Amino acid sequence: MTSVWPLLTLCRASAQPLSGWCVLNLTPYIPILFMLAIVVITAVAMLGLSHGLGLLIGTRHKTPVKQSPYESGMPVLGDARERFSVKFYLVAMLFILFDIETVFMMPWAVAFQQMVADRLFLLVEMLVFVFILAIGYLYVWKRGALQWD
């Protein structure tokens, strides 16, 4: 299966210690392309059909009141794109930091199971990493970045 579609696979032919080892085998992603196509067609069909049928059969009455943003029946005050709490930006930044830690831990976890002989070394490495992470985490906590009031 790997070498039949040269466009989608980057396999090393042979020789070298890594004989037959695929650098990047994209064949498993072919079904994902199908699903992507189905899903895009579904989304376009659903929204398009709704729009088309609404034009054909449905009633459309545009009134200024109906077109105005909903504010519990009161007249609209100003624009909705106002300033909002800086907390949301903080959460976004902290998310990037911590999500990268998570992603970093995944290969470590896989290696931990497979490299049985080096487990103590891997364990100490991760302890050091988490210790540094914990210092940053405590700093963020003490500065009140996790506090919502």
Added chain:
Amino acid sequence: MTPELKGFVLVAVVKTAAVFTFLMLLVAYSTLLERWIASWMQDRIGPNRAGPKGLFQPIADGLKNLLKEEVIPDGANKVFFVIAPAISLMAALIIPLTIPWAAPIPLEFDMTLPVLGRFVHHGATPATVTVLPIGFLWVLAISSVGVYGIALGGWASNNKYSLLGGLRATAQMVSYEVAMGLSVIPVLLLVGNVSFVEIVSVQQQGPFSWLALPLALSAFIFLVSGFAETNRVPFDMPEAESELVAGYHTEYSAMKFSAFMIGEFTGMVTISMMFVTLFLGGWDIPFTHWDEAGGMLQVVATAGVFFVKMLFFLFLFMWIRWTLPRFRYDQLMALGWKIFIPMGLAYILYIAVALWLVDGPLGAASTALRFGLLFLFNIPVLVLVFRVLDRGRLIRGVSVHLPASASRPARAV
């Protein structure tokens, strides 16, 4: 193209179409299920007009939403307003592709079609649309894409409720994604592979080798994060109707609203499937090795078992909706950032040390012994978390501790 590749593509097309149809039907009927369960729990009559027992209700709802008038509010960014529900829907629907739902399907054919040529398939095909080498990282990666739909929809509506709902939803989903990512790392530690197929096969090795036992705290964090990721009660902050009307989809009508709903329900289905696969053995039938032998009967039986397990979690989502009140927003963020993240990190290290001890000095030979020892390691952690640290404050929710005199039953006069 060789006949083998053509056979693979043909099988892939059939499986994709089947999974897509099944997902759409399941999602449509889970909306009905939700309304049935709601009516049952509130002791009232649920939907019963469209068809026998209201069985055609999802179809009626779909048709109604197709014909509804679309309202796009003034000042809304039209492009993003239309794209947002589509993103939400598409991202949700391509996630469950990689989850195996049954034992491998035996499939042998060698046929020649008039124009297309020869198709060959030998051996068994896995009962999932595709087996990706990145395994469940695909699920984690694509589930982040769904955030774009909600954030864009909230922002594009030009409505203050929508904007706040979208912001809250984004912050919440992003926060719990970290917790969820941390909670699956112990699974990697134990299995040593990201592939779903491997994860399921590890859990088939013994009667008690479902990962929910040796990784109990991970399972708990994953389930709670899953509720938060899908914006379900008790974490339905983005749609808190008493504060934000309907949150990010306040301004949405007709099929665009349906698209958001389908996205949300598909999210629930995905989380249920993920939990079953990661922690409850996937399609494994416990206490028997009969299901691993292969053959068509096994495929049907294992698919049924997987479906039942998944339905239980769908039911749990709806059960909890009518059981627990909503969190406050600061409590929600504190639970994610101050409790689950440090707890997840500490648990990863704990499991790593436990694994090193079990495989090294303790020298457990069999899988059953390894998992049993790991479960023993979990008992002090569970006691620590639920009895000592929690003390009935958070996990048991808003229990009010009445004074002794108040809890005495009233005497009949």
